[in-house]
Amino acid sequence: ASHLNGPAQPVAPVANFTASATTVNTGQVITLTDASTHQPTAWNWSMTGGSPASSSQQNTSVSYSVAGTYTITLTASNGAGSDSHSITVTVNDAPPSYCIPTTSLDYNWISRVAFANLDVASNAWNNGYTDFTGNTANVSTGSTYTLTVEPNVDYWSGIDVQAWIDWNRDGTFSSSERVYARRGTGPYSSNVSVPTNAVLGSVRMRVRLAYGKSPDPCESDTYMGETEDFLVNISSGTAGPAGWVGQKQPALSVFPNPSNGQFTLELSSPALQTVSVYVLSLEGKMVYQKSISTEGLTRHSLDLSHLSTGIYFLKVASPDRVQNLELTILE
Ligand SMILES: [Ca+2]
Ligand SMILES: [Ca+2]
Known part of the structure; x- marks a missing residue:
């Protein structure tokens, strides 16, 4: 030794x-x-x-x-x-940076904005601009939601409320992205349809109230009024089953499908959550199981190449519901 x-x-x-x-x-x-x-x-x-x-x-x-x-x-x-x-x-994706408009006078300001599940009340004018992007509205492409803006008004004539959503997430609010415009007394409420080609994930919504003029999304010389920014989280309305909108289940898609056993699972989840992923054979036998933490748009590889060719059932279970999708494995 x-x-x-x-x-x-x-x-x-x-x-x-x-x-x-x-x-x-x-x-x-x-x-x-x-x-x-x-x-x-x-x-x-x-x-x-x-x-x-x-x-x-x-x-x-x-x-x-x-x-x-x-x-x-x-x-x-x-x-x-x-x-x-x-x-x-x-x-x-890194969020784009946006112009910040300012307003000079504390007359006529926004006291509440509601859109889909988002509902934010604000008590007062805040130097003309408030960043509420900690608040997110969850929407789906192809669906329509009500946008409501409540003003606190000192002078009624010439109130002009406009809103934009940066659907293509390029950091600018173009005129084609204006989702609401109304001059005069309220109620300021309208239906907004989410374009089917909107960029998925988080984009910015800007709501602006001006007096006596139609506000530009960026100008800083508006007489009085206020601007508020929010986030809109866009999920694919075609990937998720009907009825998921506004709830916490992730939208899901799988590609390529069929495949040789290597699949990519794409989840779009409005909030951080853990989902269980199962794959079952036609006979109902569990052949694959995985736990995934997801928030926003995420992709996960599913390696099922060890399984024999045929049809399988993918189940994605969140605390609220189970979603199903058929997978086909080819040679
Ligand atoms: Ca406000
Ligand atoms: Ca844009």
């Missing part, structure tokens, strides 16, 4: 690392710090889809230009062996 008193035997590393964030916007840098044990001498980072896509430094960083779900793997090695550790990161 003399070797017990000899030099320490080399031990293969146990790979580990920390990430500065696991949910980021496109372009945002994630710092990755090695935390492997047993003295690795080489590091190999796999960051497929990122910039850079790989690194051999001990510590590194990565960013992603396209929204999605990505895997980061560190393989740490020394003379005794190697080990790998992986994490998943979620990349969301």
Whole structure:
């Protein structure tokens, strides 16, 4: 047993690392710090889809230009062996920046905005502009929702209420994106239809009340009035089953379908939630199960290539309901 008193035997590393964030916007840098044990001498980072896509430094960083779900793997090695550790990161589209209009006088302001499930009351004029983008209306393409604006009015004549939704998410409110316009006394209420080609995810809605003129979404010289901004989360009305609008179930789609067993599941969820994903055979036997945390528009790979060809049933269960979709696996 003399070797017990000899030099320490080399031990293969146990790979580990920390990430500065696991949910980021496109372009945002994630710092990755090695935390492997047993003295690795080489590091190999796999960051497929990122910039850079790989690194051999001990510590590194990565960013992603396209929204999605990505895997980061560190393989740490020394003379005794190697080990790998992986994490998943979620990349969301960075929100565009918007012009901020100002207003000079505290007459005639917005006291309430309601749209779909959103309903925000505000007590007073707030230097002409209030950012309410912490409040989200959940809508679906192809559906119609009521937009209601309640004004607090000191001078009735010439009140002009307008609203825009940045349907194409390009950071500007174009005239074709004006969803509401009314001059005169209220009620200020109208139906807004969500275009079928609207960009999915979070976009901005701007509501503006002016006096004596039709407000531009950006101008800063309006006499009196107020502007309020909100978020509108747009889900695909064709992917989700009818009746999900305004509730918390994610809209889902799967592509390609049929496939050879490699599917991508796309979920659009208005709020953070955990859903259970099951795949059942025609006989009702569970052949796949996965738990997914989702918020906003996310994509997840479903690897069913180990299953034999045929038809399967995908079930996505949220706390409120179960949604079903047929999957076909081909050769
Ligand atoms: Ca207000
Ligand atoms: Ca736009």
